[in-house]
Amino acid sequence: MQSFVHINAHSVDETIRLLAKYEGKAKLNAGGTDLLGVLKDRILPDYPEAVINIKMIPGLNTIEEDGDWIRIGALSPLVDIVKSPIIEKKCPILMEAARTVASPQIRNIATIGGNLCQDTRCWYYRYPDELGGIIKCFRKGGRTCPAVAGENQYHAIMGAKKCFAVCPSDLAVALTALDATITIAGTKGTRNIPVEDFYTHLGNVLELDEMVTMIRVPKPANTKQTFLKFTIRKPIDFAVVSTACMITIVKGICTDVRIVLGAVAHTPVRALMAEEFLKGKELSEGVVTEAATLALAGAKPLSKNEYKLEIAKTLVKRAIMASTLGTE
Known part of the structure; x- marks a missing residue:
């Protein structure tokens, strides 16, 4: 991996200030199950100058009921979602989605926020730099999506525009069915958006100075x-x-x-x-x-x-x- 500055953030406000300072040249790290592979393979168009560790921020790893809502902190490990009595009783669909993710070792580390924000798994986008250099797909400044005329077995069959990579998050599927919202914090304040509106054709709606802090799920009734x-x-x-x-x-x-x-x-x-x-x-x-x-x-x-x-x-x-x- 290339060198980068490693910073331990201790609050959401500190994290936001750091993201704003680095103007898109910093990456957040929680479980790191996706980020470390991305950095090792050097698949990003621009290598980050800083990696901000957010695992030490208190209060973002809780799962609790709040009136008609269930609040899930963005740093909640997937294993906690699988084992949560609240999720099992009210949102078994989310528990099952979390249970299907990867292996027990990864579920012990990976977080719900990371699962929602993970980068696409498209093999053209993730082609390792060390094997011959970056493939200039549409996400990396190219003019075309190589998958259209290439190996597209696992690519999009609906709604694709220019890029045919698919959203890799299992939890996003369950949370969309649950009509959940994502809480996003940034220098301009906090906003809540439906999970189904979080994704764009080239990633997600997060601005350079924003981070996901919480997922809010309305309690389903009689479903x-x-x-x-x-x-x-x-x-x-x-x-x-x-x-x-x-x-x-x-x-x-x-x-x-x-x-x-x-x-x-x-x-x-x-x-x-x-x-x-x-x-x-x-x-x-x-x-x-x-x-x-x-x-x-x-x-x-x-x-x-x-x-x-x-x-x-x-x-x-x-x-x-x-x-x-x-x-x-």
Whole structure:
């Protein structure tokens, strides 16, 4: 790795001041499960001048109930989310998503904030400098996305513009289904945005002087929750496709539903057409099959990832059916 300044930050305000001082030339480090690999492989267009350690900031690793909300500090390790009685009772969909991330060793270290903010896993973007130099993809100042005419097996099938990398966060998929918001602190103050609005075609909405401090989840009421994820190597891989489903069923009729697809676009994707189709209906197999097809409406697969369509439809169908089990 190249040399950089290492700074231990002891508060959110100090972190924000440091980010502003380095004007985009500093990186935050919490668990470091993504950042260290990024630095070792030198995949960034510009190597950071400073790494700011935020693990020592107090109060950002708690999971607690606050009225109608559940507050999750950005430094909460994934293992705490998996083991939290609050999450298990109120948001099992988030617990299951966290459980599917990587290995136990990584879940002991990786944080929810880091999972949401991690860099894309596109192999063109992450091509190590030591193997032949940076590939000038669109994210690195190039004019094209090499995946479009290249190896695009795991790239976007929905909503891509210029860059076809997908959002790698499993927790973002579950949190979008839960209608969660992300609290962001910066020199201009604090703002809250829905998780589904956090991602852009080239990363996320964080300004150079901002950091994620908390995730706020409204407590769901009377919902069945399911998270499903398809991977090549089950224990440790990133999703090929994932889905999160929350359904409210009253007397056999779907009264409310949120269906979210993961690893198909630069952001978790709400299946809005499928949701509207299901509302007011009894969830027979035929209805669920039609909803699964509608969930992929508008998809435009590349040359080597059309197979994602059938996997996504299957996961959506299974998630909806699983969510109906045990309902009255």
